[in-house]
Amino acid sequence: MDRNLLITGAAGYIGGSILADFITRTTGPFSRANISAAVRSEAQVESLANLGINVVLVDLSDEASVTEVVLRNEIDIVLHTASSHDPNVASYLIKALGQRRKATGNETFFVHTSGSTAFAPEAGWPSGEMKDTDPIFETEKQLAANHPIRLTDIQVIEEGKTQGVTTLIVVAPAVYGRGTGQCKNMSIAFPIFIRSSIKDKLVHQFDKNGNPAAVHISDMTALYGLLVEKILQEEAIPNGEKGYYFAVAHKVYCWDLMQGFAERLHLLGLVAEPKTRTWPSDEMAAESLGVPPFIARVMGTHSTELVPVNAYEVGWRPHWNEKMLLESLGQEIQDVLEVDNIKVAS
Numbered sequence: 001m002d003r004n005l006l007i008t009g010a011a012g013y014i015g016g017s018i019l020a021d022f023i024t025r026t027t028g029p030f031s032r033a034n035i036s037a038a039v040r041s042e043a044q045v046e047s048l049a050n051l052g053i054n055v056v057l058v059d060l061s062d063e064a065s066v067t068e069v070v071l072r073n074e075i076d077i078v079l080h081t082a083s084s085h086d087p088n089v090a091s092y093l094i095k096a097l098g099q100r101r102k103a104t105g106n107e108t109f110f111v112h113t114s115g116s117t118a119f120a121p122e123a124g125w126p127s128g129e130m131k132d133t134d135p136i137f138e139t140e141k142q143l144a145a146n147h148p149i150r151l152t153d154i155q156v157i158e159e160g161k162t163q164g165v166t167t168l169i170v171v172a173p174a175v176y177g178r179g180t181g182q183c184k185n186m187s188i189a190f191p192i193f194i195r196s197s198i199k200d201k202l203v204h205q206f207d208k209n210g211n212p213a214a215v216h217i218s219d220m221t222a223l224y225g226l227l228v229e230k231i232l233q234e235e236a237i238p239n240g241e242k243g244y245y246f247a248v249a250h251k252v253y254c255w256d257l258m259q260g261f262a263e264r265l266h267l268l269g270l271v272a273e274p275k276t277r278t279w280p281s282d283e284m285a286a287e288s289l290g291v292p293p294f295i296a297r298v299m300g301t302h303s304t305e306l307v308p309v310n311a312y313e314v315g316w317r318p319h320w321n322e323k324m325l326l327e328s329l330g331q332e333i334q335d336v337l338e339v340d341n342i343k344v345a346s
């Protein structure tokens with residue numbers, strides 16, 4: 001049976017890279033998938049126009065437009081990468097998939113992109129190792145209060161149950177590497193530290209060493225590819241309350257990252273010293289990074305102990321590791337220089 005697949009956030013870093021990967025898959029299970037891409041500006045529609053897929057212009061925060069797009073394009077599967085933290089947008093998409101399921105009698109699927117910062121002790125998550133097969137949903141419910149990512153995950157699972165839509169939640173850690181989409185090819189995860197270092201002409205780190213989880217964008221898109229393959233082949237995979245997929249390839253120490261940036265930025269003449277300094281206060285870090293102090297501290301000091309089991313069960317074998325990431329920091333810097341049009345004296 002042919003299935004119609006919609007990727008939201010298709011002009012973004014993760015969504016654009018998934019789209020670029022999926023359009024190369026013309027054989028096997030993907031030959032049964034018709035791909036649509038959701039974007040929110042005319043310029044983005046134009047950028048994707050030559051890909052030979054259906055591009056839809058939609059503001060996902062408008063429920064009527066979302067319903068119309070899903071029903072008119074007969075969408076059976078949504079890969080949602082436009083927002084990890086807006087429960088309403090997720091809810092509109094799932095309700096529309098529920099209508100589509102009722103109209104056709106066929107199973108519909110919602111694959112959500114969540115974020116691992118919600119699963120760090122620094123953000124109130126219990127410390128200690130946790131597998132994606134552990135009771136994550138129950139823990140998210142106990143701890144939900146005012147955490148937009150957790151509230152959205154809960155909404156996804158509960159709305160999915162109400163609407164009879166099968167839901168999966170991919171938990172993205174810090175994603176790095178050059179994206180392959182048509183529009184935005186840089187993550188926010190590490191470039192935010194590179195930009196603040198160039199602005200301050202110094203590389204700063206926090207007084208506590210974080211050890212967050214990470215994944216290269218190519219490994220991230222490979223996981224989405226595997227999940228969609230399973231859906232297209234009608235294979236039963238963990239879903240709903242048990243359908244969490246930690247996209248954790250490895251971890252990385254924040255101080256190693258910052259030291260790597262300091263050495264490379266110094267060689268380029270963009271910072272004054274080849275070593276790091278400690279932020280004098282969270283407020284100064286926040287001002288330089290352009291986020292609230294609490295977020296700045298979580299970004300720079302959080303550690304996660306998330307163990308991917310479900311992802312490996314579906315066959316995921318990430319290629320990138322911590323060593324490869326640390327060796328590729330020069331490329332992360334080059335990407336920022338290119339996007340921000342910063343010239344370096346040779």
Ligand SMILES: NC(=O)c1ccc[n+]([C@@H]2O[C@H](COP(=O)([O-])OP(=O)(O)OC[C@H]3O[C@@H](n4cnc5c(N)ncnc54)[C@H](OP(=O)(O)O)[C@@H]3O)[C@@H](O)[C@H]2O)c1
Binds near residue numbers: 083175188189
């Ligand atoms: N990158 C990471 O390391 C990482 C890690 C964990 C979680 N996440 C989360 O995963 C999601 C995707 O990340 P990303 O790095 O791919 O972000 P991104 O590059 O900003 O992509 C998001 C895309 O969604 C579009 N979008 C947002 N709201 C929309 C709306 N109401 N209607 C239509 N389109 C909308 C954006 O449009 P515009 O281009 O017009 O803004 C953008 O193209 C984000 O929620 C992010 O917080 C990312």
